[in-house]
Amino acid sequence: MTRRQCGGPHSVVSDYFRLGWTRFAIDPAVLDWLAVAIPAAKSAVLNPAHAHWLRCEGTWFAGVNVLANDVAGAVAGSGPLRGLAVDFISDKLGLESVSWDAGQVSVIYPGYPRPKEGESEAAFGFRRDRDAAHVDGLHAIDPGKRRMLREPHAFVLGLPMSRVGAGASPMVVWEGSHGVMRAAFRGALAGIKPESWCDVDLTEAYISARKQVFETCRRVEVAAQPGEAYLVHRLALHGVAPWKDGAIAPPEGRMIAYFRPELSGSIRGWLDQD
Numbered sequence: 001m002t003r004r005q006c007g008g009p010h011s012v013v014s015d016y017f018r019l020g021w022t023r024f025a026i027d028p029a030v031l032d033w034l035a036v037a038i039p040a041a042k043s044a045v046l047n048p049a050h051a052h053w054l055r056c057e058g059t060w061f062a063g064v065n066v067l068a069n070d071v072a073g074a075v076a077g078s079g080p081l082r083g084l085a086v087d088f089i090s091d092k093l094g095l096e097s098v099s100w101d102a103g104q105v106s107v108i109y110p111g112y113p114r115p116k117e118g119e120s121e122a123a124f125g126f127r128r129d130r131d132a133a134h135v136d137g138l139h140a141i142d143p144g145k146r147r148m149l150r151e152p153h154a155f156v157l158g159l160p161m162s163r164v165g166a167g168a169s170p171m172v173v174w175e176g177s178h179g180v181m182r183a184a185f186r187g188a189l190a191g192i193k194p195e196s197w198c199d200v201d202l203t204e205a206y207i208s209a210r211k212q213v214f215e216t217c218r219r220v221e222v223a224a225q226p227g228e229a230y231l232v233h234r235l236a237l238h239g240v241a242p243w244k245d246g247a248i249a250p251p252e253g254r255m256i257a258y259f260r261p262e263l264s265g266s267i268r269g270w271l272d273q274d
Contacts, residue, residue: 033073110249133238148199151262
């Protein structure tokens with residue numbers, strides 16, 4: 001839908017804290033990193049050991065943790081991950097020494113979404129009609145696919161790796177949803193010791209808050225190109241838009257590297273920290 005342009009430093013900061021996401025302009029430091037990271041990402045996608053990540057009838061390569069970077073974000077020969085977004089994370093979020101997780105290489109191809117193996121009609125409909133909207137870190141635990149906090153992330157950082165046209169399955173964010181989700185989870189976790197949060201069933205609170213988000217929060221499509229970066233609050237509801245007919249992308253598809261390092265220190269920061 002809307003491609004909002006971020007202005008100067010003030011709007012970058014206010015966008016993140018008020019809306020739950022922000023975008024950073026093309027950054028030479030990111031371009032230098034991409035020069036090495038893109039070939040590494042393409043190799044990871046083609047690696048037979050990662051074939052199990054190809055899903056939705058070949059229209060989505062999920063690629064969780066397939067990028068071979070170290071804890072400084074460096075891919076062989078690239079140097080550490082640096083730039084405007086990393087400076088923002090350090091200066092504005094107070095996370096000065098991020099230990100970067102192995103990056104996800106998420107690739108979408110024309111035709112997305114198609115049903116994922118074993119996916120129910122309802123689940124596929126939610127993927128198609130609601131962008132598979134979710135909050136990262138809440139795992140669907142058997143039996144019953146109950147939602148529990150198993151990965152308390154610090155944030156979600158997206159680094160586009162391919163130049164694509166409008167409609168090539170951009171990330172979707174519901175602006176302000178991080179506040180709705182935070183209030184719901186605080187209610188569900190009230191009176192429970194943080195060390196026990198991972199065992200609390202958050203399903204009902206999550207579904208109710210998600211419904212409220214759909215009714216009250218603005219859905220935006222985050223269009224970005226290589227060299228740009230976008231940062232999404234860990235509690236923001238987000239997903240992936242369907243591929244629109246006629247959308248233009250290179251043969252490797254719409255490829256984005258995502259980082260979701262876990263929050264250091266007490267798990268209480270998952271709700272209390274920005």
